[in-house]
Amino acid sequence: MLLQVRIKNYRSIGDEIILDMAAGNGRDHPNFLHEKNGVKILPIAAIYGSNASGKSNIIKAISAIIFNIKMSHTYGEKDFFLTTPYLYNDTLVASPTEFEIFIVIGDVEFQYGFIATINEIIEEWLYTRKMSKHETKHNKILERKNNEFAYINKYKKFNEFDDLITKKTLALSFIGNKNINHDIDFSNLFKWFNFAIPSDYDSAVETNTISQVYFNNKDFKNKFIKFINEFDSSIDDIIIKENKDENGIKKYAAYTKHGKNEYPFEIESDGTKKLYRLFVLFDWLLTLRSGLLIYDELDINLHPLILRRIVNMFHDKEINKMGSQLIFTSHNLIVLDRHELRRDEIWFAEKDKRGFTNLYSLDAFKIYEKAVRSDMDFSKNYLAGRFGAIPFLNNSEEN
Secondary structure, three states: OOOEEEEEEEEOOOOEEEEEOOOOOOOOHHHEEEOOOOEEOOOEEEEEEEOOOOHHHHHHHHHHHHHHHHHHHOOEEEEEEOOOOOOOOHHHHOOOEEEEEEEOOEEEEEEEEEEEEEEEEEEEEEEEEEEOOOOOOOOOEEEEOOOOEEEOHHHHHHHHHHHHOOOOOOHHHHHHHHOOHOOHHHHHHHHHHHHEEEEOOOHHHHEEEEEEEHHOHHHHHHHHHHHOOOOOOOOOEEEEEEOOOOOOOOOEEEEEEOEEEEHHHHHHHHHHHHHHHHHHHHHHHHHHHHEEEOOOOOOOOHHHHHHHHHHHHHHOOOOOOOOEEEEOOOOEEEOOOOOOHHHEEEEEEEEEOOOOEEEEEEOOOOOOOOOOOOOOOOHHHOOOOOOOOOOOOOOOOOO
């Protein structure tokens, strides 16, 4: 599970921000939490804020970490490392971006990070320690400066690959992808990132692919129909038809059945089509294996009750048996409620006077030096501006 992400100098993020998935000391909804060796971990982080506050850039930053680890071993000379510094400051635009992420796999906590420009990796590091609520000594695995690699102890064998790892390739991406000598630490960490799903993944998956792979599976199809019928009882079945294009290549098309009639899936609402794609991810993350889903503006094209249903799915341990996590942004206030989210699961993004995105949790927020009470009406006070992170509206009228 994800424990923490640190981001510095990425798009609107100038100073370092931290998104922490370790639970605070609040006693509300203890049943939501997952525990690893005494450390309690949140399944959800919901990020609110006004337009242009940098919410999407936080999602893009985490997605960039995932994408670079998954793919940098494929980058060639003409490819750019996926990062963008803060553009509106002469110092920062010429400075590298910094990413660091803390993850627990089994009882091992990984601390991994890198500093990079679009043209090269400046630094990279990987440490481990036994997961515990008490501090224990870190074990060094890798420390890299430019293209000089220092592997520690048993990992020194990986120095033989130094010449193969380019200045745009992360060592974790190269070694983890190849599963060299079946090394457990590199391969486990790389696999974790492979099962992390970055923002906009669902919209990039073609309906034909989903139809072919998933909806020929009767059990999966029945689960989806049961789920969609919670919100739309008119869909009786999903039918997959196989066709061939002009080149003789097989294509799969989905049709919805309403009563006796069949209709091309593409005429369904945008919300139904979104749920069609999302449900594949939910089924994978909630029943098959642990993972992370990152989603910008999850509420778009979804009814508020569906958003609440999704949040409840990740909170319900009978459904979320694998301990998967969801990080999303939203403007919909239905889950900005003490009955739906813990205070440490609610985050706010806003820009300071310099234009830098700041990120803070409701759990850490103070009103007149007092913590936010768990019985407070979160959405009402948010709209009243008590937590910040709302747009400034000029209501003056010109005569």
